[in-house]
Amino acid sequence: GGIIYKASFDKANRSNRGAARGPGIDAGLEALDRVRKATGLPVLTDVHTPEQCGPAASVVDVLQIPAFLCRQTDLLEAAGATGKPVNVKKGQWIQPEGMRGAVQKIRGGSNSKGRSRDIAVTERGTFFGYGDLVVDMRSFTRLRDACDAPVIFDATHSVQRPGQGPEGASGGAREFVPILALSAIAAGAQGLFLETHPDPDCAPSDGPNMLPLSEMASLLDRAVDIWARVNR
Structure with a gap:
């Protein structure tokens, strides 16, 4: 176990055209390299196109595939071809086995040389109607069994309320982050x-579902503590 630092150089899937997206790939990767060197922590960032991989x-230690892009074959294969660990988020519309x-x-086939072997799958909620997400605690076991990979829980994006914020931005219910996070650990x-x-409330993105530092x-x-009890 341990801590991985995550930040995005480009938030390419913002709800509104004028929303802040970040510094871009060049300046963003330079910043992530500085974070990596200053903290000694492994660093993770999103990639949105094959060319970014x-x-x-x-620069970074782990590549992440956003949920909305989890079916994009060229992107997934390009991420795997780097040989770096990859975390892929489950689309909000996909069953665990999907x-x-x-x-x-x-993975690109078990005999493909130089491809990623370290892969994790992240649960980040399932659409419940048009403006809400729910978390099915059964999905941790189902994802692990279907994918033969460690399963992570995104406890903050899972409390998003898509389109429920001002001017169609995503809202959120951060008060549910702790209970969902702890329940997820207990569920596997x-x-x-x-x-x-x-x-x-002053964050440039995702503020309504962020946990205060x-x-x-x-x-x-x-x-x-729950992890230790469950995994005795």
Whole structure:
């Protein structure tokens, strides 16, 4: 176990055209390289096109496939071809067993040399109508069995309320992050994905579903305690 630092150089799937997207790939990767060197932590970032995979893999330790792109064959294969670990998020519309194909695309065949062997799948909620997400706690076992890969729980994006914020932006219900995170660990999740900010209401993106930084240590202590009890 351990901590992986995650940040995006481009938030390419914002709800509105004028929303902040980030510094772009060149400046963004330079910043992530500085974070990696300053903290000693492994670093993860999203990739959105096959062409981004090589440059990103030269800097970061883990590539991430966003949920909306988890069916994109060229992207999945390009990420796998870098040989770097890959975390692929489950699309909000896909049953757990439907992620088997995504993992197979990343692996590119068990005998393919130089392809990613370290792959994780992340549960981030399932659409419940037009403006809400729910989390099916059965999916952790189903994903692990279907994909033969560790399963992570994205406890912050799972409390998004798509289109329910001002001017059609995503809303959220951050008060449910702790209970869902702890429940997921008890249900078999093998790691947590958490977005945080010192003042979520002032964050440039995803503020309504971010956990305040001041609450992070307490939640992680409780999660580790539950993990230890479940995995005795």
